[in-house]
Amino acid sequence: MRERIGLYVHIPFCHTKCGYCDFNSYAMQGPIVQAFEDALRREIEQSPYSGSAIDTLFFGGGTPTFLTGDSLTQILELLFKRFGIHPDAEITSEANPGTVDTAKLKTMREAGFNRLSFGVQSFDAAELKRMERIHSPEEVFTAVMAAREAGFDNLNLDLIYALPDQPLERWQANLLKAIQLQPEHLSLYGLMLEPNTRFYHLYQKGRLRLPDDETQLAMHAFARACAQEHGYQPYEISNYAKPGRECQHNLIYWHNMPYFGFGPGAVSYWEGARWTNIKHPREYIRRVKEGEPLGFESERLTGWERVAETIMLGLRLEAGIDWEALETRFQLPIRSHYAEVLIALESRGWLQQQNGSARLTEEGFLWHSEAAAAFFEG
Numbered sequence: 001m002r003e004r005i006g007l008y009v010h011i012p013f014c015h016t017k018c019g020y021c022d023f024n025s026y027a028m029q030g031p032i033v034q035a036f037e038d039a040l041r042r043e044i045e046q047s048p049y050s051g052s053a054i055d056t057l058f059f060g061g062g063t064p065t066f067l068t069g070d071s072l073t074q075i076l077e078l079l080f081k082r083f084g085i086h087p088d089a090e091i092t093s094e095a096n097p098g099t100v101d102t103a104k105l106k107t108m109r110e111a112g113f114n115r116l117s118f119g120v121q122s123f124d125a126a127e128l129k130r131m132e133r134i135h136s137p138e139e140v141f142t143a144v145m146a147a148r149e150a151g152f153d154n155l156n157l158d159l160i161y162a163l164p165d166q167p168l169e170r171w172q173a174n175l176l177k178a179i180q181l182q183p184e185h186l187s188l189y190g191l192m193l194e195p196n197t198r199f200y201h202l203y204q205k206g207r208l209r210l211p212d213d214e215t216q217l218a219m220h221a222f223a224r225a226c227a228q229e230h231g232y233q234p235y236e237i238s239n240y241a242k243p244g245r246e247c248q249h250n251l252i253y254w255h256n257m258p259y260f261g262f263g264p265g266a267v268s269y270w271e272g273a274r275w276t277n278i279k280h281p282r283e284y285i286r287r288v289k290e291g292e293p294l295g296f297e298s299e300r301l302t303g304w305e306r307v308a309e310t311i312m313l314g315l316r317l318e319a320g321i322d323w324e325a326l327e328t329r330f331q332l333p334i335r336s337h338y339a340e341v342l343i344a345l346e347s348r349g350w351l352q353q354q355n356g357s358a359r360l361t362e363e364g365f366l367w368h369s370e371a372a373a374a375f376f377e378g
């Protein structure tokens with residue numbers, strides 16, 4: 001497979017910090033926003049990788065649509081000037097339904113954004129409130145209509161299941177409401193309790209009750225069955241798409257292909273090296289101003305480490321791993337190296353091999369982390 005290259009821009013601001021969120025996001029406003037935009041533009045202008053061919057762009061956060069349509073346009077225009085962006089590039093922005101209207105989305109569409117990913121999470125007002133989301137269920141409908149009116153024909157809706165006190169029926173209703181809106185893509189995640197979130201601390205104190213394991217499995221099974229019944233094919237553990245509408249940017253990550261990241265906390269992966277920008281917006285702005293290096297973490301991966309990561313990520317995909325393509329890409333005897341691991345996973349019923357490829361079984365998907373870990377030990 002040709003190495004495709006992605007470009008990610010991180011906008012770190014949100015109106016409030018949601019109770020379950022451990023992303024690099026900050027409830028900040030005022031002059032820091034303009035200072036951040038200036039720093040981001042400077043980071044892009046000074047990139048040693050300018051001129052690289054780019055296949056996909058993704059603006060994530062935080063909340064990219066916290067910025068004005070004009071600000072997002074200026075950043076995108078700069079990227080077009082500095083990089084060789086493919087004329088058919090998928091250009092996505094995450095969007096919070098509470099931060100968009102038709103005018104803003106029209107500005108973004110005209111600038112070149114061609115895909116929106118809405119953080120919907122739930123259609124239940126009480127659930128949204130408990131998550132500390134700023135939008136209402138009605139605003140999701142308005143935002144999707146505004147996106148269609150603005151000319152977006154490629155939309156993703158993010159939903160979360162296994163929320164505190166969520167019964168199976170409420171999750172079923174949430175998913176069906178999302179499907180009624182006919183997005184091209186669905187991302188359906190089970191809630192993860194991450195340390196340093198309000199949800200996690202409440203859980204530790206016994207003040208937050210999650211659905212039991214059996215209900216969570218039923219929610220996952222419903223998501224898979226219901227999405228497929230409505231024409232969304234599962235192509236990754238948590239992602240479903242109408243034919244041809246898989247997220248091209250995320251596929252770059254899942255195939256462990258290279259990408260450049262701009263903004264606080266953004267990660268870049270290039271020629272086997274991975275580095276992460278400093279996370280806090282204030283320190284990021286200071287370093288850009290002072291001309292100091294932005295990286296605060298970096299690592300260079302060996303050939304076999306890259307192979308293990310590529311397998312770990314590839315096992316997230318329904319298509320699984322194409323051994324011949326992988327061996328050609330890394331010029332290593334990968335199948336024979338992992339022969340024992342493969343036999344062990346097959347005998348547990350977690351992995352199946354067919355026609356030169358390996359993929360997790362339905363049961364294996366439930367144990368993805370454990371299955372993937374075996375390749376790091378092997």
Ligand code: SF4
Pocket residue numbers: 013014016017018021022023025061062063096119
């Ligand atoms: S809107 Fe998204 S990024 Fe911002 S705090 Fe909420 S979950 Fe985190």
